[in-house]
Amino acid sequence: MNGSIFINTEALEQTYLPRLLPYREEQHKYLAECIKPLFNRRSGTNLLITGAPGIGKTTCVRFILRKLMEETENIMPIYINCWKRDTSPKIINEIARLSDIKTLEKISSDELFDRIILRLNRYDGVVFAFDEIDRVKDFDFLYRILEDVSHKTIFLVTNLSEWVAKMDRRLISRLLLDRLEFKPxxxxxxxxxxxxxxxxxxxxxxxxxxxxxxxxxxxxxxxxxxxxxxxxxxxxxxxxxxxxxxxxxxxxxxxxxxxxxxxxxxxxxx
Ligand SMILES: Nc1ncnc2c1ncn2[C@@H]1O[C@H](COP(=O)(O)OP(=O)(O)O)[C@@H](O)[C@H]1O
Ligand SMILES: [Mg+2]
Incomplete structure (x- = not known):
């Protein structure tokens, strides 16, 4: 046999982000609308994205964040998988890393967050996507984002459509979540x-x-x-x-x- 039958096994990885996203145009448009106000330095619509596993939720979110990054430097995309980072300190560390904040000395999570806010508020707006949000053990990070980040859109993604019922009422009412359900x-x-x-x-x-x-x-x-x-x-x-x-x-x-x-x-x- 000559060579492999594979050209590119990466294209079969779950994390592979395709160049095209057929059949999700409507959802893509919806997400784009949620982000749009950020271009005018206003907060956008926060969105709860639900639907069964393996039907393109993560891909659709990452797709739009990539597009945003290609389009402008004035809006900061922050994507976090909460399955890997399931506590506020871990999430805050990751936001710091993505915002290019380096700390040599050891500082508290609160102090680190203060620096993050200073950095993020220089942008016209920030899009946060918290994927697998149902894995998160505490929501301090989200309260702080809601309070301190000036212009933002927050996407929460979960496979569990019932999950939101378990969330703190106070947080829900502050988030003012729209809902988007992905169908198989x-x-x-x-x-x-x-x-x-x-x-x-x-x-x-x-x-x-x-x-x-x-x-x-x-x-x-x-x-x-x-x-x-x-x-x-x-x-x-x-x-x-x-x-x-x-x-x-x-x-x-x-x-x-x-x-x-x-x-x-x-x-x-x-
Ligand atoms: N519309 C689509 N076009 C191309 N690939 C897709 C599409 N929807 C899903 N996929 C692929 O299916 C896999 C699972 O999608 P994913 O976004 O991880 O699902 P979910 O987050 O809903 O569990 C990924 O590898 C993704 O690239
Ligand atoms: Mg996913």
Whole structure:
């Protein structure tokens, strides 16, 4: 066999940010509207984004933050995954890092936050995106942001649509959250996304038609695009390890077995 059937395995990683975001134009537009007032030094609309795992919430948010960064230097995008950073001190440290604040001496979280505020309020506005917000153990950071950052839009993202009911009433009333619910992709949309990703990840014509149809079907019934990415990568590896230039049904079947052995939440495995 000559070389690999993969062109770019990165395109199969969950963290890969595609250049295009088909089927999420409406949501993209909604997020853009929430940010718009910042361009006139006014606060925007805060938004709670909900929906099942693997349907493009994180991607849509990161997509718009990237676009914003490409468009202007006057609005600061701050994206934080709260699964990794689940306490106020950890979140504040990360905001400091993203705002390029370096401290040689050891200072308290409060003091660090004061410096952050000074820095952030030099911008016309700040967009905060707190992804997997349901993992957060305390909300001090959010109270401070609400109080001290002059012009801001805050996105809170969660897979759990009921989660907001557990939040402190006081915080909810201060946030004045709008809500945006993401719905799972239909069959054709699922197919479109996976085909697009396939173009980036694999050499042309290496997929057997039926094999790829199984991937699409399984992804659609799982309602989680990450399942498709996992199957594509795994089936590709299976084909490679048997020295084949073609990914066939048996390679996908083997990948399906492996998928069954994974925990329900495959977040960390794709
Ligand atoms: N509309 C889309 N176009 C291209 N890729 C998408 C789209 N929606 C989701 N994906 C891909 O599916 C995977 C899961 O999406 P993600 O945004 O992490 O889901 P969520 O945050 O809702 O759990 C990511 O790899 C992402 O690139
Ligand atoms: Mg996500």
């Amino acid at each position: 992709y239909n069959y054709e949309e699922t197919r479109g996304i996976l085909y697009e990703r396939r173009k980036y990840a694999f050499v042309p014509d290496c997929w057997d038609y039926d094999a790829f149809e199984i991937v699409i079907r399984k992804t659609f019934t799982s309602k989680d695009i990450r399942v498709g990415l996992f199957l594509m990568k795994n089936a590709g590896e299976n084909a490679e390890s048997r020295g084949s230039e073609k990914i066939e049904v048996k390679d996908v079947e083997k990948a399906l077995k492996k998928l069954e052995d994974l925990p329900k939440d495959i977040t960390n495995f794709v």
